[in-house]
Amino acid sequence: MKNIKILFILLIATLFGCSDDLLNKEPLSDVTEDNFFTKASDLQLYTNGFYRMLPSISIYNGDNRAGNILETTLSEEMRSARTIPTTGGGWDWGYLRDINYFLENYQRGDDAAAIAHYGGVARFFRAYFYFDKLKRFGAVPYYDYTIDPDDEESLQKPRDSRQFIVDKILEDLDIAIEDLNEEQQTYTVTKYTALALKSRVGLYEGIYEKYRGISGYETYLQASIDASEELMNNSPYGVYSSGNPNTDYLNLFNEHDVNGAEVIMSREFTRDIDVTHNVNYYTTTSSYGRPGMPKDLVNTYLNADGTRFTDQPNYNQIFFTEEVANRDPRLSQTIRTPGYTRKGQTQELPPNLGATVTGYQIIKYVTEPQYDTNEQSITDLPIFRFGEILLNFAEAKAELGTATQADIDNSINLLRDRVAMPHLSITEVNNDPDPYMQDQYPQVNGSNNGLILEIRRERRIELYMENFFWDDIVRWEAGQFITRPLRGLYVPGPGEYDFEGDGDTDVVFYEGDAPGNQVEGIQYLRLGSDVYLSANNLIDPQPNFNNRSFDENRDYLYPIPRIELQLNPNLEQNPGWE
Template identity: 70%
Template sequence: MKFNFTIIVCFLLLFSCSDDFLDKEPLSDVTENNFFLKASDLQLYTNGFYRMFPSTSIYNGDAMADNIISTTLSDEMRGARTIPTTGGGWDWGYLRDINYLLENYERCEDEAAKRHFSGVAYFFRAYFYFQKLKRFGEVPFYETTLSADDMESLQAPRETRQFITDRILEDLDRAITNLNEEVQAYRITKYSALALKSRVGLYEGTFEKYRDISGYETYLNASVDASLQLMQNSPYSVYSTGNIEMDYMELFNSHDAQTSEMILSRQFTQTVAVDHNVNYYTTTSSYGRPGMPKDLVNSYLMVDGSRFTDILNYNQVLFADEVANRDPRLSQTIRTPGYMRKGEAMTLAPNLGATMTGYQLTKYVTEPVYDTNDESITDLPILRFGEVLLNFAEAKAELGTLTQADLDASIQLLRNRVGMPPMDLTESNNSPDSFIEAQYPTLAGANKGIILELRRERRIELYMEDHRWDDIVRWKSGQTLTQPLRGLYFPGAGEYDMDQDGTIDVVLYDGTEPAGQTQGVQYIKINSDIFFDENNLIDPQPDFNNRTFDEERDYLYPLPRVELQLNPNLEQNPGWE
């Protein structure tokens, strides 16, 4: 396919984020020969790369897996993926645009601009290939633009995972060297590249370790090194005002990214009608009804650091007692007694009509004025310092080099924000939590106890930030996704004061709907509006209690049929033949 320069430039001009980035020359005067000559040209062109980032699907990795339970389970959870004819994520347009920039940026007369914007391109090529690596595993690697008659390149075979990962890390190292060293919440900087390197190294290192692939240590060490650079030589920290009951929530429901912790965010603003739907998604009864699963609620520790699941009959505890005295991140992620919407003074009980599990989500939720579909304007995180701290501790634990001092310099910073006690390395390894252990039945070996605790911490801290599916894949823990999905406990039909304010919030009934209903009370019919298992726990998906995960197939996605026909050197992923 011939590269159409005019179409690309016009498209970028149309979708540029701000007038500040526009080349003021008339479109009729923009040609391939006079472009890429100025800093503004490079900035304008690279603006188009930012469309690669997720927008409203920032929490998609949680809904694909077992973190968010909605009215419809994902194809991944149901084992219902099929081989696409075309598409299916096998798209290469952005890569061609990136390589074209890297072939032409040297014509710019501004040395500082050349250095920085080549760094932006290297970052995005690394980001592009990381997405392909996670989805398909081995893929062809292209670092130049291709012509339509270059059949040898167009029919290139797939390179190995290690080859692709090494190229990703090389591009990130180039980006780290070239990019500007500044705090920019919505723009790529040196710190963005370091944070992505921290993520890539941990992902591939653990992916290979749990599949007995030699050389995985190289990638885990890359994650540790990148994380340490950010921890020791960057302006970032864990956002905290000292309010342990609000700071975690406010990090995510702030309209604008908290730049002390958010290294890179997706910006949303009503000024140019760039919005998302999280308020509508979490508050309405007609769109998904997302809820946190009970096994995750059970995972939150007590505020003193003890295990909730060590309490006798912990699965038969009424809601208000269940969520009392827990890790404060729980009450800042779901509705619990005393919850108030941002900007409001009225407390709200969970709306069981808006959540399949009874645990109603509040992360990212702001004022009711943004409750209409696609009206939310909270900036959504792409890379944040909190993740880097988690990456660092996990990479060192998987290497077998984690110390208590490492935990104190990383995980404890996150726990300090919410007033939680330290994570103890020796105690964790001496007494692994059997409840968390059951969630990851294949985990074994040295440091098992502390790795379980780090997985607990990661799932809680990074909830609804698009990590869960990737974590399950790299840990080779697909069987985790087949475990029962459950919600709130109710002993049976009756009246319930969910938030202990002295008024009834929910009435569960069998048979005929109660007469003389009270306004504001939720009336829910058992075995019609809501279903229970044999232990009186909400069963949000009674039709999907026998899910399976194919260990030989389901960690990767299939290549489209047409691509296999066009390129005979491609091979289908295992199990999808």
């Protein structure tokens, strides 16, 4: 049985690439448990299979779960339409068995450095595995050993406590940090990757527990701070900047190869081995989801002078060209605004309203037009980057009440420096909290609420389209946020509109029959069918879902599949899913 397992891992690994070294390996028929885990190449080959756990296209489209990206179809989470699956549903433990099997066998050789490093890789992935389960299901049974099929006691084990699981995750990460190679590698796990995961785990759990009144949350926030500070002070990473605030944020994400100055770990995509994705197709075509940024996020981008866009009267009734002018430069580097050109081209393009349900067409990760067809994009996608670490650090410090202006200058304000935005001042924002942000997150209160709200603003903008927002909503216990009205850009009514500010008509909105003698290059959209407007003339991308609900007792977690509850009578279903 174990020989078969090793053969399977070897065969899987060869699918991901091979080299001349394979010609010198022992015949597969001679591989046994005793002679396999003896060389560094064996350990590398086995642990290569763990990388399949890492996310892929959910990095760029996962924000749709919480409505941070709106599409033609709302997610089940947004519609409160999740059901209890019979099987599957994320309750998959195969990777854990592979990891535990490795950790029970990997110390057979005499290459101490390789044993330490690849043991660290396995512990990183066990921590990653359990963090994923914790976020999805809450407390689950914890296993750090392989289970014999006849071990009924283990197979019917009840959940361990939530804090026990988090402590085991952090224990694995601390060992991994100690043992992993200290090098700058963007596609494989290193000490810095483990520090980044520890920063993320500590923040997630600390905030999750704080907003639910669970004692001991401070320990986890401090763990996040410690890991973040180690990366901030003793790593080769920083905030990428070439000194051009109008393009640096955009260019961080639209290069074919990952930018290793800021990205700690990414998912690699290349045509060389036909590993691609479809972000260009996703964001530019009218037949694949039509993703768009929601207006409530557009509203949170500050003006370029640091003042709040939503402080002005009638901020929701400002036409597009004026709305996006003189804003935080990250807005024009995330959605199409006047002056936008495709990478490698000079023609200025208005937003294609046929390719976005909100009118705010996303450009993050988008590269040259030659990659626009389905499954042709090769942009590497970030999994951990230094910008997130700075945001984790700032939020953990703010929630603990220990943030100083120096802390903010060394975190949030470094991100603002990249785009030449004015610095955040703790005194100013705490003396005058943003009422628009306070309305979005009413559970934030206390003397530090202005700072916490500003960090949430910064996090949502900086990490947009990197699949953080659902997890943020969960840990903030802010589920009611996703029941808010879904809106797009402002359309005064039928008529001809210039979306580029160059005096030429780009879009015609009409009622009734389509205009005759249509001009090539102009978009014609019928109100009431192609585009729906709300009562105050904002695009309504989901007119059938204006009344949505979120069950505070149920919807932060996912249901355990029915068959698992039958197989293990000691498992209890998550609250509200009984």
